[in-house]
Amino acid sequence: MNRERHVVSKTEKNKRYHHGDLRNALIIAAATLIEERGSEDFAMIDAARRAGVSSAAPYRHFKDKTALLEAVLEFAFFTLGLEAEACAAKEEQGSVDAIIAIGKGYIRFVTGHPQFYSLMWGDSSLRQVAKPDHNASSSGFYVLEDTVRAWCLKIGRSDEDALALSIKLWAMAHGLSGIAMHGHIDRFLPGADVYALLESTTHTFLEGVKHSKPGSGLAL
Amino acid sequence: MNRERHVVSKTEKNKRYHHGDLRNALIIAAATLIEERGSEDFAMIDAARRAGVSSAAPYRHFKDKTALLEAVLEFAFFTLGLEAEACAAKEEQGSVDAIIAIGKGYIRFVTGHPQFYSLMWGDSSLRQVAKPDHNASSSGFYVLEDTVRAWCLKIGRSDEDALALSIKLWAMAHGLSGIAMHGHIDRFLPGADVYALLESTTHTFLEGVKHSKPGSGLAL
DNA sequence: TTTGCATGTTACTCCAATTAACATTGAGCA
DNA sequence: TGCTCAATGTTAATTGGAGTAACATGCAAA
Numbered sequence: 001m002n003r004e005r006h007v008v009s010k011t012e013k014n015k016r017y018h019h020g021d022l023r024n025a026l027i028i029a030a031a032t033l034i035e036e037r038g039s040e041d042f043a044m045i046d047a048a049r050r051a052g053v054s055s056a057a058p059y060r061h062f063k064d065k066t067a068l069l070e071a072v073l074e075f076a077f078f079t080l081g082l083e084a085e086a087c088a089a090k091e092e093q094g095s096v097d098a099i100i101a102i103g104k105g106y107i108r109f110v111t112g113h114p115q116f117y118s119l120m121w122g123d124s125s126l127r128q129v130a131k132p133d134h135n136a137s138s139s140g141f142y143v144l145e146d147t148v149r150a151w152c153l154k155i156g157r158s159d160e161d162a163l164a165l166s167i168k169l170w171a172m173a174h175g176l177s178g179i180a181m182h183g184h185i186d187r188f189l190p191g192a193d194v195y196a197l198l199e200s201t202t203h204t205f206l207e208g209v210k211h212s213k214p215g216s217g218l219a220l
Numbered sequence: 221m222n223r224e225r226h227v228v229s230k231t232e233k234n235k236r237y238h239h240g241d242l243r244n245a246l247i248i249a250a251a252t253l254i255e256e257r258g259s260e261d262f263a264m265i266d267a268a269r270r271a272g273v274s275s276a277a278p279y280r281h282f283k284d285k286t287a288l289l290e291a292v293l294e295f296a297f298f299t300l301g302l303e304a305e306a307c308a309a310k311e312e313q314g315s316v317d318a319i320i321a322i323g324k325g326y327i328r329f330v331t332g333h334p335q336f337y338s339l340m341w342g343d344s345s346l347r348q349v350a351k352p353d354h355n356a357s358s359s360g361f362y363v364l365e366d367t368v369r370a371w372c373l374k375i376g377r378s379d380e381d382a383l384a385l386s387i388k389l390w391a392m393a394h395g396l397s398g399i400a401m402h403g404h405i406d407r408f409l410p411g412a413d414v415y416a417l418l419e420s421t422t423h424t425f426l427e428g429v430k431h432s433k434p435g436s437g438l439a440l
Numbered sequence: 441t442t443t444g445c446a447t448g449t450t451a452c453t454c455c456a457a458t459t460a461a462c463a464t465t466g467a468g469c470a
Numbered sequence: 471t472g473c474t475c476a477a478t479g480t481t482a483a484t485t486g487g488a489g490t491a492a493c494a495t496g497c498a499a500a
Contacts, residue, residue, distance in 0.1 A: 054449050122342020168421045175395025201388045208428030274480050
């Protein structure tokens, strides 16, 4: 029996009693299951199986299923932040194109990972999560904010409204993503393209900003 | 025993074998539970109890819990539509104020019923629901569209872009609602008011529309 | 080495969804 | 009238999955 410990067969090559990185393995497993099943309604034991452990093991790392989902949520926000950074880096800093690129990246991420979207914006029981730390969820926003701030200065304008503008731009991308993902664009405006809609909306909005007086209620 | 059928006590006054309107009673019960518990994660049997029937009775009206949730979803969209209508009716038809009022109504509904929001925008397994019929979910949008169309004509402009504009305005209100509800506005722009943000965003955007050339990529 | 704590395991318990089999009622028809 | 059926309810399972208890393993520090 105990010999087996040393004479490891091919199939059980990686089977040590202690996983080594179970916490992260479970997060990945859960994320994958969510992608596959199209909802966060997977069985804990399936995540455990994927990670190659028993059904009770996950509870050493996560208080309950919600805690695991929260970790996946954090992971999703983190990934989104990286995406935003990559998008912005490809364009001229402070350009309208950079702002649009970030927005398009947002849409691409959201529509490409609809299950994560549900996790991030859907479940009210996880809504609390957004509070405590979320460096992860913040990073993406700060990329946008920097870009908007640079744009403000570039058009010869104070950047005092940059924060409010960023929120508004975020809201546009976020709103269009959600509406698109739920098929409402296809329904009401068949043939329209979300990315094109984002682009025109952004242009129109920024045009409106240019024509507005600073401090005239823009940055409430 | 059978005498009891006629000698009905006060406490069992309303207890007939057949409920009479169980389907709707269950929808209301479920909606109430969702409001109370703050999530759609209520027990089927609780909804049944509220409606005064046994745990299995709901399955005569709904294939499964998801089907019941779908019905609640429809109900929520319907309510939202009524809300939009009421908001628009209070303002001058085709005015910017009317557009803003609808947006504010949207935000009020969403932030006032966060659980419904989850139902409408969160769960991917219910996303399909939006497809088949949804007269309910449409009505609110058409109220907005009519208003926008009137606005276009009022500013001496073709209303060819009204549909696209409506989608964009919806997206703004929707995006701001979601972001606000998840505490991101408090986080990034403490002290800001969603309603004020919606108002300024709408003004800025419509200003941008006025300054844009019709057909210049606005209505993609 | 030995011991302690983190991490896993197996074997429950419990809860809630769903189903099966049977009961009650009302509506339409002989 | 009174019978019969379809719709709607009821009770009593079955099932699946979350979470827990008690025990096992192994790494790491003394």
